[in-house]
Amino acid sequence: MPTLIVNGQPHAVDIDPRTPLLWVLRDHLGLTGTKFGCGAGSCGACAVHVDGHPRRSCQITLREAAGAAITTIEGLGASPTGLRVQRAWLEEDVSQCGYCQAGMIMAAVALLVERRAPTDADVDDTLAGQLCRCGTYQRVRRAIHRASAEAAR
Amino acid sequence: MSVWYLSARAAGDPPCLGGGGAMSPRAMVPERTRREFLRATGQVGFVLAFALRADERSTAASRAAADALAPNAYLRIGADDSVTLWCTRSEMGQGVRTTLPMILADELEVDWTTVRVEQAAMIPAFAGIDLRTSGSASSAETWMVLRRAGATAREMLRAAAADLWHVLGTECRCSAGAVVHAASGRTATYGSLATRAASLPVPDRVDVKAPEALRLIGTAVPRIDAPRIVRGEATYGLDVRLPGLRFAAVARAPAWGDRARSWDASRVRSMSGVIDVVPVTTGIATGVAVVATSTHAALAGRDALVVEWTAGPNRAFDSEEFYRRLDGALGEPGLESRHQGDAPGALASAARRVERRYLSPFQAHACLEPMNCTADVRSDRCDIWVPTQAPEVAQRLAAEVLGLDRGAVRVFIPLLGGGFGRRLFCDYVPEAVEISRAVRAPVQVVWSRADDLVHGFFHPAEAHHLAAGIDRNGRVVAWTHKVATSDLSMYGPSTDTNPRRYAEDESPWGAFDNPYVIPHMRVDVVPVESPVPTGPWRAVEYPGSVFARESLVDEIALVVGRDPLDYRLELLRPFETVRVGHQTIDRARLRRVLEVAAERSGWGTPPAPVAGRRVGRGVACNVYHGGTHLAQVVDVSVGASIDDVRVDRVVVAVDCGQAINLSGIEGQVESGVMWGLAAARHTAVTFRAGRAVEGSFAEFAPPRMRDAPRIETHIVQSGTAPHGLGEQSVAPLAAALFNAVHAATGERVTRLGRRP
Numbered sequence: 037m038p039t040l041i042v043n044g045q046p047h048a049v050d051i052d053p054r055t056p057l058l059w060v061l062r063d064h065l066g067l068t069g070t071k072f073g074c075g076a077g078s079c080g081a082c083a084v085h086v087d088g089h090p091r092r093s094c095q096i097t098l099r100e101a102a103g104a105a106i107t108t109i110e111g112l113g114a115s116p117t118g119l120r121v122q123r124a125w126l127e128e129d130v131s132q133c134g135y136c137q138a139g140m141i142m143a144a145v146a147l148l149v150e151r152r153a154p155t156d157a158d159v160d161d162t163l164a165g166q167l168c169r170c171g172t173y174q175r176v177r178r179a180i181h182r183a184s185a186e187a188a189r
Numbered sequence: 190m191s192v193w194y195l196s197a198r199a200a201g202d203p204p205c206l207g208g209g210g211a212m213s214p215r216a217m218v219p220e221r222t223r224r225e226f227l228r229a230t231g232q233v234g235f236v237l238a239f240a241l242r243a244d245e246r247s248t249a250a251s252r253a254a255a256d257a258l259a260p261n262a263y264l265r266i267g268a269d270d271s272v273t274l275w276c277t278r279s280e281m282g283q284g285v286r287t288t289l290p291m292i293l294a295d296e297l298e299v300d301w302t303t304v305r306v307e308q309a310a311m312i313p314a315f316a317g318i319d320l321r322t323s324g325s326a327s328s329a330e331t332w333m334v335l336r337r338a339g340a341t342a343r344e345m346l347r348a349a350a351a352d353l354w355h356v357l358g359t360e361c362r363c364s365a366g367a368v369v370h371a372a373s374g375r376t377a378t379y380g381s382l383a384t385r386a387a388s389l390p391v392p393d394r395v396d397v398k399a400p401e402a403l404r405l406i407g408t409a410v411p412r413i414d415a416p417r418i419v420r421g422e423a424t425y426g427l428d429v430r431l432p433g434l435r436f437a438a439v440a441r442a443p444a445w446g447d448r449a450r451s452w453d454a455s456r457v458r459s460m461s462g463v464i465d466v467v468p469v470t471t472g473i474a475t476g477v478a479v480v481a482t483s484t485h486a487a488l489a490g491r492d493a494l495v496v497e498w499t500a501g502p503n504r505a506f507d508s509e510e511f512y513r514r515l516d517g518a519l520g521e522p523g524l525e526s527r528h529q530g531d532a533p534g535a536l537a538s539a540a541r542r543v544e545r546r547y548l549s550p551f552q553a554h555a556c557l558e559p560m561n562c563t564a565d566v567r568s569d570r571c572d573i574w575v576p577t578q579a580p581e582v583a584q585r586l587a588a589e590v591l592g593l594d595r596g597a598v599r600v601f602i603p604l605l606g607g608g609f610g611r612r613l614f615c616d617y618v619p620e621a622v623e624i625s626r627a628v629r630a631p632v633q634v635v636w637s638r639a640d641d642l643v644h645g646f647f648h649p650a651e652a653h654h655l656a657a658g659i660d661r662n663g664r665v666v667a668w669t670h671k672v673a674t675s676d677l678s679m680y681g682p683s684t685d686t687n688p689r690r691y692a693e694d695e696s697p698w699g700a701f702d703n704p705y706v707i708p709h710m711r712v713d714v715v716p717v718e719s720p721v722p723t724g725p726w727r728a729v730e731y732p733g734s735v736f737a738r739e740s741l742v743d744e745i746a747l748v749v750g751r752d753p754l755d756y757r758l759e760l761l762r763p764f765e766t767v768r769v770g771h772q773t774i775d776r777a778r779l780r781r782v783l784e785v786a787a788e789r790s791g792w793g794t795p796p797a798p799v800a801g802r803r804v805g806r807g808v809a810c811n812v813y814h815g816g817t818h819l820a821q822v823v824d825v826s827v828g829a830s831i832d833d834v835r836v837d838r839v840v841v842a843v844d845c846g847q848a849i850n851l852s853g854i855e856g857q858v859e860s861g862v863m864w865g866l867a868a869a870r871h872t873a874v875t876f877r878a879g880r881a882v883e884g885s886f887a888e889f890a891p892p893r894m895r896d897a898p899r900i901e902t903h904i905v906q907s908g909t910a911p912h913g914l915g916e917q918s919v920a921p922l923a924a925a926l927f928n929a930v931h932a933a934t935g936e937r938v939t940r941l942g943r944r945p
Contacts (some may be wrong), residue, residue: 052461053485059485063436068428069421071606072484073557074638078886081557094260116721122419129411129852132860133282134418135557135606160895167886169557169607170282171863171896172856 038102042067043111053099058082060098061108069109069138071110073167080166083139084108090146108136112145117187121145124183132170140166144180153184191744199573258383260314260345260391263338264293270366270380272299277309277331279322279578281608282412282860283915284853287413288328289335291850295405296339296398298363299379306413311584311600320602322578323613323725325913328849329816330909333397340395342386349386350377358790362789404463409852414604424603426561426576427635434563435632436484437624438491439469441476441644444879446501446719452477453495461882462486467627471590471619473722474644478624484635501879503720506875508551508650508945515652517719519546526691527701527769530709535667539658543745547655548940551874552648553881554726555889558606559641562621565631570597571622572631576605578612586615587622609864610725614646614679634776639884647725647874647881649675649719653700653737657912658709663749667762668710672734673717679724695770697733699920704812705742705760721876722764727864731920733812736869736941739809739924744937753928754787754808772815778844782820782905783810789903790822802826807928809921816912817845821862823898823925827933834930836898839922844905847911851904855913858902861918866898867891869923873942882945890943 040060047065058075061067061084073081075094082093093101112118121144131137133145140163147154147162154162159177162163168176258269265273274293281285290306319330326900343363350368351358354375362369369376417423442448454466454477463479469478479490536542563574564587571591577583580600588595605612617634625632636644651674658667674697687693691714695701700712746756764777786808787793796804803826810820825840841858848854871892875882883889927938 045195049794054484055483059483062427063485066430067421068424071425072427072555072559072635074886076638076885076887078638080558103343108640109419125419126411126415126671129409129415129856131282131412131415131418132284132856133280133605133607134412134414135604137418138421141419144263163894165558167891167893168863169555169609169891170893171860171866171897172892173863173892174859174900175856176894177897 038098040098040101040106041104042106043108043114049052049098053097054074055082055098056094057096057098057101057106058093061093067110068107069074071135071138073136079136079166080143081136081139083142083166085142085146088149109142112141115145118145120180120186121148121183124179124186127177128175128182130172130175130179132172136166136168139144140168140176144183148180148183148187152187154180198906217394220282221771229715256384258342258345258386260341261338262309262318263335264297266340266342266379266383268380268383270303270378271305272297272366272379273305273307275307275309277315277318277320277575278327279320279602279605279608279612281322281605281612283327283576283857284412285327285544287410288850288853289331290413291405291410292332292335293339296336297343297401299366301405301410303366308602310602311580311598313596320580322608323610325813325915325917327913328911329913336397337395339481340397341392344392344395345386345389346379346382348389349382353382353385361598369612396732406847406849410850412580414943416692418590425558425606426574426603427558427633429563429574429603429629429633431565432565433630435464435480435482435628435630436487437478437480437632437634438487438637439474439476439478439620439634439640440491440494440496441474441640442501443498444501444506445473445503445523445722447498449475449477450497450499452497457490457494460486460490460752463490465628466494467624469620469623472616472624473807474616478620478634480624480628480632485629486944487635488637503879506720506876506879508874511719512548512550512650512652515548515650515673516546517673518715518717519652519654520913521715523671523715524688524691525711526696526714527710527712532667532669532709532711535709536656536658536669540661541669541748542656543659543741543748544656545741545744545939547653547737547740549651549736550940550942551650551721551876552726552872552942553642553874553883553889554607554609554611555642555872555891556605556607556609556611556734558640560617560636560645561634562617563631563633564618564621564625566591566622566625569593572601573618573621574603575599575613575615576603576612578605578610582613582615583618586618590603590619590622591626609727610729610893611646614644614724619727639887642889643881643884646679646722646724649677649721649723653663655737657741657745659745659749663751665705665707668703668707669711670703670734670738671713671715672697672700673715674718675719675721675723677724678722684900693743695772697734698730699738699811702769702772702774702812702815703738704776704779706762707760712879720879728916728919731813731916732865735811735920736923739811740937740939741929743807743924743928743931754783754792756828757783757808757810759806774812774815775818778818778907779810779812779820782818782842782844783808783904785903786820786822786840789901790824790840792822794890796824799826802828803933805929805931805933807925807930807932809928810925811920813913813917813920817843817914817917819843819917819921821921821925822928824921825929825933827930831930831934831936831938834870836865836926838899838901840901840903841918842905843914843918844901845914845917846907846909846910848904849911854904855902856919859900861916862900862922863897864891865919865922866896866926869926869941871896871943873945875945
């Protein structure tokens with residue numbers, strides 16, 4: 037039986053190991069913060085961190101994710117960068133409908149962990165996979181730069 | 190598993206204080222008897238009780254009935270100083286769950302950080318209150334209702350304090366959740382006064398605050414749901430969980446009118462997690478549902494299901510062929526919508542004529558949260574959780590399917606992962622009810638991304654033919670605007686043969702309410718039938734009409750050798766207020782936003798060059814139903830090909846009347862710009878063989894981070910009542926953008942959207 041380590045907690049999950057991680061999180065572990073937008077790896081709403089790397093949870097199976105350290109939006113606040121990004125998101129009042137924001141934030145945190153002071157081009161490239169139908173991109177960009185500036189302080 | 194409580198708190202959100210004001214006439218509030226008040230609070234307790242676990246129910250109910258002030262359905266002050274405000278519109282990103290409680294909280298005089306917002310529902314506590322969310326009308330429609338509601342509670346609390354202290358109410362001041370008697374220094378919190386206040390008669394007449402006393406309205410207040418959203422704790426439709434919940438996905442008819450003839454469920458029934466396979470006969474995309482214990486199992490089961498379809502009459506429908514038909518229809522006489530003077534005559538005798546055709550293709554809403562509905566059908570009642578803009582429609586449709594009274598159907602509204610008009614239709618409600626009844630369990634029907642893009646309702650395609658007659662002085666003396674399009678089919682097959690129906694509906698928006706001073710004008714509609722299910726999409730008729738109108742004005746300006754912005758001002762002179770049908774167009778306000786947009790964009794100075802690219806700047810403006818007046822200036826750079834367009838900056842000047850939430854206004858302006866940009870250059874729906882081709886975000890591809898321009902919002906205060914902003918920023922974008930492209934390249938774009 038595969039064991040998933042999600043936000044620091046181990047879970048024994050007795051379901052088809054081909055099940056995408058997205059649905060394991062949402063339907064079997066009660067963690068609905070990670071969102072379903074397309075199931076095809078196109079929109080980024082399902083983004084999580086697997087061993088610190090940003091991954092689309094609709095594109096990894098339970099078998100592939102077993103044993104890795106998975107962080108979802110619910111557990112993001114446990115990290116300093118995660119908390120800083122969440123705070124920047126609130127200060128810039130980024131969210132509109134909010135449905136894409138969990139994935140957006142996960143992608144932003146991954147970028148800031150990798151690059152302390154991302155340029156606009158870095159933001160364009162890294163956030164290219166994150167779709168926002170409400171069009172909050174301008175504030176997302178500002179929030180990322182704000183979090184980066186906070187870290188530098 | 191406990192029921193998830195659909196609620197939000199504002200605790201910890203710092204308020205941003207600033208100025209702001211509006212006119213505040215005295216207003217009437219109907220008196221409620223004490224009995225009505227108690228029943229109302231009992232119902233409020235019921236709302237809380239429903240969502241709590243069984244062991245908490247009785248406590249909540251008794252608490253609500255005994256120790257609270259709740260003179261209306263919108264608010265409750267608890268004896269524990271809790272402040273609960275109910276939002277009576279659906280939150281889809283436009284910010285109503287913040288804006289509307291702000292209106293209440295300002296009048297009520299409570300500290301915003303203490304406010305807790307709950308969502309209204311289709312339950313008896315909200316009987317008689319309109320919960321429908323459309324037309325960007327939420328703040329305008331609720332403005333005085335909520336102000337009076339908040340003021341009523343405030344006055345009852347003031348009277349309670351005066352009663353307690355044996356002083357005059359006029360000597361008491363309400364502030365930050367307490368009443369203060371300055372002369373004696375006594376204070377009492379609202380909570381401590383709640384029970385006493387609740388024993389007083391509800392006043393039938395209250396004063397709302399004077400403009401200078403407004404504290405929250407006119408400031409920037411962050412989204413009340415934002416803290417939960419960034420922690421992944423916000424509940425959307427797909428996040429609703431109930432004990433014993435099943436999930437369903439539906440294999441849907443390939444083309445409209447196709448019917449499921451037979452299906453082989455044998456293999457699917459043996460798949461892991463699959464519970465049942467049942468037909469779906471309601472809604473507009475009928476078929477066969479696979480019901481399972483998890484979403485993945487339902488989707489996998491549905492994908493494995495083999496269904497034989499009987500072809501309906503629409504398998505030949507092709508959108509390009511339809512566009513040719515629309516173009517041909519422009520040559521036919523239409524139904525008159527607006528007529529002043531003698532447009533055909535004036536056009537024929539004009540010194541010059543400028544004429545153009547435009548095409549606006551089919552579009553999809555493509556909310557990021559796919560359509561879904563959770564239904565729990567019992568023998569004599571039904572509960573529904575659905576992210577919807579029209580809960581009253583959801584209730585009615587469910588009751589019809591089940592043969593129940595509407596009162597037996599409750600509808601709860603979680604957050605909407607985007608609405609944009611798509612969630613007005615409730616086509617996904619009857620199918621959820623049908624399936625839940627069939628399997629005798631609560632069921633969440635999930636639409637996949639392909640389901641969401643291919644099935645459901647679309648924005649209808651439109652072809653526009655505009656012709657303008659210009660006199661020797663370069664003035665527009667005649668204007669004809671003909672639109673060939675399908676009527677919105679969401680309202681059912683049209684039995685309306687009244688030839689005046691467009692005139693009476695003051696439609697098409699943007700063509701009927703042309704804001705310019707033109708002595709001879711004629712607007713016609715040629716209705717063309719199509720099998721495509723169509724309905725309201727963000728800004729509805731405005732985007733197509735305004736694209737055509739503002740593009741032609743631009744073209745005329747250049748033909749007569751005038752600056753396009755100055756020319757628009759000429760067309761608005763002498764800046765009077767006019768009635769067009771039931772709408773009031775204030776040309777002075779439109780002038781103002783054009784001037785502000787010009788000034789803030791540096792209109793008089795050429796745009797800065799961009800190495801290796803051609804640069805250009807364009808302008809467009811619009812008035813939405815005589816309410817919000819808005820102008821946009823767009824800067825673009827174009828590469829060697831006209832398909833290589835970068836939008837560098839959009840400057841927006843917006844007059845939305847009384848500004849309520851400055852952060853929200855800016856957000857909606859940006860959102861509308863991005864929506865308009867998507868429709869102008871990035872998205873379109875193609876139909877082939879009676880079916881939408883675009884079934885993924887790779888094919889229906891809204892703009893990404895790198896496509897987003899810098900957007901600058903300038904709010905022009907006009908001191909009137911609030912108007913809306915959910916849609917208003919969409920309408921002028923395409924014209925401003927393609928006017929800029931023309932300025933850069935000399936080429937005119939007359940067809941919107943991504944090419945097939």
